[in-house]
Amino acid sequence: MEVVSLSLFLLLAVVISVAAARMLPLSIPTPLVQIALGALIGLSTSYRVELDPELFLLLFLPPLLFLDGWRIPKDELFKDLSTVVELALGLVLLTVVGMGLFIHWMIPAMPLAVAFALAAVVSPTDPIAVSAIAARVPIPKRMMHILEGESLLNDASGLVCLRFAIAAALTGTFSAGAVALNFLWVAGAGLAIGVILTAAVSRAKAWLTRRSGEDTGSQILVSLLIPFGSYLLAEHLHASGILAAVSAGVTMTFVEISRQAAAVTRMRRNSVWDTVQFALNGIIFVLLGEQLPAILANARQTVAITGHASPWWLGAYILAIVTGLVVLRFVWVWVSLRLTILRKATGIGRSPDWRVVATTSFAGVRGAITLAGVLTLPLTMADGSAFPGRDLAIFLAAGVIIVSLILATLTLPILLKGLALPAQPSGQEEEDAARISTAKAAVRAIERHQHALAEEHDDPDLYTAAGSRVMDFYRDRIDGLTDGASDALRQQEALASELRLVGVKAEREQLTRLIRDRSVGSETARKLVRELDLAEARHRG
Template identity: 60%
Template sequence: MESVGIALILLVAVVLSGTLSRLSPVAIPLPLIQIALGVLIATVFGAGVELQPEVFFLLFLPPLLFLDGWRIPKEGLFRDRAVILELALGLVVLTVLGVGVLIKWMIPSMPLPVAFALAAIVSPTDPIAVSAIAARVPIPKRLMHILEGESLLNDASGLVCMQLAVAAALTGVFSLTSAFGTFLWLAIGGIAIGAGVTLVVTKVKDYVSHKLGEEPGSQILISLLIPFGAYLLAEHFHCSGILAAVAAGIAMSYAEQTGQALGVTRVRRGAVWDTMQFALNGIIFVLFGEQLPKIISGAAKVVTETGHMHPAWLLGYVLAINIALGLLRFAWVWVSLRFTLFRAARQGRTMYKPHWRLLAATSLAGVRGAITLAGILTLPLAMNDGTPFPARDLAIFLAAGVIVFSLIAASISLPFLLHNLELPPEPSARQEEDIARIAAAEAAIRAIEKHQHALGQGRTDADIYSDVGARLMELYRRRIEGSKTGDDAETARMMADVDRRLRLAALRAERDEFFRLGRTRVVSDEIIRRLVREIDLAEARYNLSS
């Protein structure tokens, strides 16, 4: 019962953090509020949560990485693949080597493999934390897509590098050739298993649904189980469960494009996954805050091992690591931009040269978050011989300090750097949307013509089908004409916006009346729930189109 009570307290703290974030007059990052609530829980309730690294890793990382792979915009990922790969792979390797050597130089008592493990786990970035910081200052879409793509890949590369470093710390043996071979096996095997699990499960699921019908609750539960299945299967074959979860998510996004699932399943599943993401990210940071007093205490005890007697040196280490991360990231972004401009000039292309503030924003947007925290908490408690893992508390504290410092630095600097910044031109999504709407309207007209003839054939009231079909087709033809012409297109968009606003007002009025009828017992609760569900789905549709 104690564990159930702790889980409920953590969830209440996550809910409360969202409320406090909205009430705050200044843009305080949500993760910082959740960390503060965790510290408060530890202060009030005393006894801390005993975290088992393997269980913590399994519960939190697979679903978060799976969802990142599922929802990341693929067109942005492929368009900026060169930049994303440079940041997600090249910068991670540079960070592991550069920051790892710096940590070892500053803290000679920390074993080199542990220093590299710490450097590896602070290399992944967290776009969710960035979007929380910049909620009141819009981040350029293309920059956000690059950050999302980088985060998706550097989560995997950073965590795999950490696993290799931890293995070297446990065994005391490290071979570059062996590490490279292990990395290939981890990566290729993990990706293949993750994609394979998703494809097999979705094929079986679609076959069963086609034969027996689709039940939304089962479909949602299957989507929740896929990342755990991919992760556990990959780990069973000593591959990367992390990459398996990411690959499973990317494969899921392509499987979704077959359109096999019912609309109601997609709506309910999206809500469940949004809740899951919010809860897991929040619990990670609340747990971090709850563990923070114990982490600080443990780090203060081992700080004397570094050759310094005062715990204040811990803050100096955190500051030095953050400065190193920022300088390495800025240098890498600058060199990458110069290389891209040089390559474009050789090909005869003219490219937009971004302002230095955009480069600085890209560097400072490399905020560390949930993945770094989840990864560092999975450091082993003991070595293979049973002795305590060296400098574990100190490594956890330094990673935690990097997270907090990067959140604060980004929340202060990003609004300034992005304010009134002239941004590089981005490809317009309006033209693509118009093409899609025209094609969909033409397909709808063909379907209406086909079905109205089939439904009305041989009936005495066939003219009813013709009249209804004609009215529907006229709506679609007006959409097509409005999308094809210049001024008319803008007028059509304005009319669509007015139509959306009026429909939303009408839907709210309908729903209020349904609730009134339910309260006065004029209509049964069962019927009211069904009618309100229809209104909610329609309202969600019009809100999504805004």
């Protein structure tokens, strides 16, 4: 009963934090508000959430990484794949090695393997936190696509490095050759399991749908189970459950193209996944805040591990780690951008705009994945003794998350004003061509169906008139999107959408009055409300 009550309380805290973030006069990112609210909860109650590392990893990471892999725009990712790979793999390895050695040098009492583990958990970035920070100063689309792609891959690469670092800490041995071979199995098998399981489940689901029809609830539930199934199967086979969840999400994109679900299923499934993502990310930050009072209360005991007495040394360590991360990222981003995006766009030899480099560097905010990763550090060693430096690693990781969020909050709005990356080809032409092609296909299909109906019935004029009405809609779309279409036609289309929204609003107000007066029944009201919702969503899109 306590677990259920606690879960509901955390969900309520997430809702309150989002409302508070919207009402605050200052542009404070929602993650910071959630951390503050969690800290307030931790201070005001005597109850503490005991986080089981393995359970925490299972509950939070698979669905979040699966959704990232599913929703990330693939075409945009492939356009800048070299930059994304350089950031997600090269920068992660540099961060793990460089920051691991730096942390061990700075805090000799922390074992080298634990220092590498801490470096591994602070290497992944969090684009959701960046989006929250830059909500009022939009990030250029191309940069956001790069950050999303980097986050998707560096989540997996950072956590795989964490796995090897923990193994080295537990066993006390490290073999580069054995690690390389093990990495090939862990990564390759993890990726393969995600792809195969998702494809197999999708085929089975499609087979059942053809024979028994589609049930929306079952379809949504299956999509929720796939990341957990991929993760658990991969971990059972000693492969990477993280990579399995990511590859399962990527596979879902291509599975959906060939075996599309019903429209109502997709709409409801998207709503469910939006809620899952919102809840899990919010709970992670609230939990971080809830843990802070206990972490700070033990600061004196934690700092004693480092050989110092003053807790202020912990703050100095956090600032040093954040500075090291920013400097490493700045240098790597400068080299990466010089060799890829701007080199292609502006010619060889031109240096990247320092604001592009600085923005990309400060956008490397640490968030949910860092917290989830550091909390998976084992509580004990194989002999039952306490895991060395665990509390210190958690303290430093929590500090890095908070400081990186604050730093990005202060710097990104300034750096993003007026910032533009090299121009990309507009997608409008591609979109117009697709709309014209689909509209022509619709006209041809309607004509065939109309003629078939007219031949089967005695009143062909009825079907001709009905077909003409529908085809006129598609022909208007084609006329408005052809190469010769004027800007006036596009303005008319935009104005028509605006007027349609005015009409939808009036319909909704009148329907509300009818419902209040009990002039319509609940079933009729539900149907009409859904139609108005779909119309509003269509014209606002």
